Amino acid sequence: MASNGLSTNQLISKAKVALMNDPEWRWMAGILMMGNIDIVSGPDEQVQTAATDGLNETYNNEFMQRLQPSEVKAVILHENFHKMFRHLTVWRNLFEENPQGANIACDVVINTQYLYNKPGVTMTKEFVVMQEYADKDVWNAKKVYDDLKQKYGGKGGGKGDGKGSGSGMPASGHDSHQWDKAKQMTEAEQKEIETQVDNALRQAAIAGNIGANMPRSIKEMLVPELDWKSLLADFVKSTCAGRDKTTWRRPHRTYVAYDLYMPANYSETVGRVLIGGDTSGSIGNRALSQFLGYMQQLVNEVDPDGVDVVWWDTSVKGVDKFERGDCSNLVSSVRPVGGGGTTPACVPHWIKENKNDYVCAVMITDGAFYGDGVGDWGDLPVLWLVVNNHPVRNIPTGITIQVKEL
Secondary structure, eight states: OTTTTOOHHHHHHHHHHHHHHSTTTGGGHHHHTSSOEEEEOSSOSSOSSEEESSSOEEEEHHHHHTSOHHHHHHHHHHHHHHHHHTHHHHTHHHHHHOHHHHHHHHHHHHIIIIITTOTTOOOOTTSOOOGGGOOTTTOOHHHHHHHHHHHHOSOOOSOOOSSSTTSSSOOOOSOOOOHHHHHTSOHHHHHHHHHHHHHHHHHHHTSGGGGTTOOHHHHHHHGGGOOHHHHHHHHHHHHTSOOSEEEEEEEOHHHHTTTOOOEEEEOSOOOEEEEEEEOSSOSOHHHHHHHHHHHHHHHHHHOOSEEEEEEESSSEEEEEEEETTSOTTHHHHOOOOOOSOOOTTHHHHHHHHHTOOOSEEEEEEOOOOSSSOOOOOTTOOEEEEEOTTOOOOOOSSSEEEEOSOO
């Protein structure tokens, strides 16, 4: 028995824990924890394999017991991608026109674009994969549906179980889709699911290494509403909180829970802040002014020892230096220079070459880098503000905030 004596509930729990600890998939942890799990047995008419109503998951006991651990993970991920994309509510109109077409379109996007050849998961032969729809930048469920309808013709029909009934389209795959249950959800319930999905992905996206492997197409779902100002403020204030002195006048909060009275860290000096401005030409003056204007507010609040504004493209082309006390005129005093190419690795190289010391760095860029490397930043905390709707990059160093425009 592939289950090694574990119950189906245990198989699912074990697989979800493994996925949440896997660097490849831990960005989905919040989605994996949404909703309830229901186990059905025997030749269940509605769920012979696995299914979701957009929030809850249903698994057939006999089906799951036949799977290997990597196959269990694939099935679970498949259902949770349906939840994350909110397929059963967003594409309700496609289902009502052609049940089988809607089923296969949603399945193909998940299997081909997100699960195919991924480490640690194995799709069984029932998972439908169509490589012609592999490009995430081109194909979503609606476009796949339209293309399939054009190829196979007709409006289709049938009960929408995804097993080949009701039209000339091929069967959609291993699972069924609980469209009827999803339809019974109120508008408020659907909105709550949307909020849960959005919050889960946003928390993963800004959580450093947790969101490192989140696909660009998923990150782009979050772009329009990212509160870049709050995230930037959190980064600057937290990294500028010095730790070079201690005081017994207030206890260290970490140790209070253990009944230990330890001194808290504090600092009278902040250090210098680096601002790196990409002058390759893709970031307009308006966006740059808005960014510097907000950085001005943060600098006034944090009061660092100084600020260096470094202008770069393929190399560092200029530096505007401000000392404590004269940082109040950043926007009007800077002189951007440069204008060709985008090679961010030049900034950490410049830092080391000049033996400069900073408490943090904030880089504003369009993300259109030449080459994949961003340089060796060492232990320096760095935040990347990627603007102007450039495709999201998985920048391996620091934290990335992606916004469509400033």
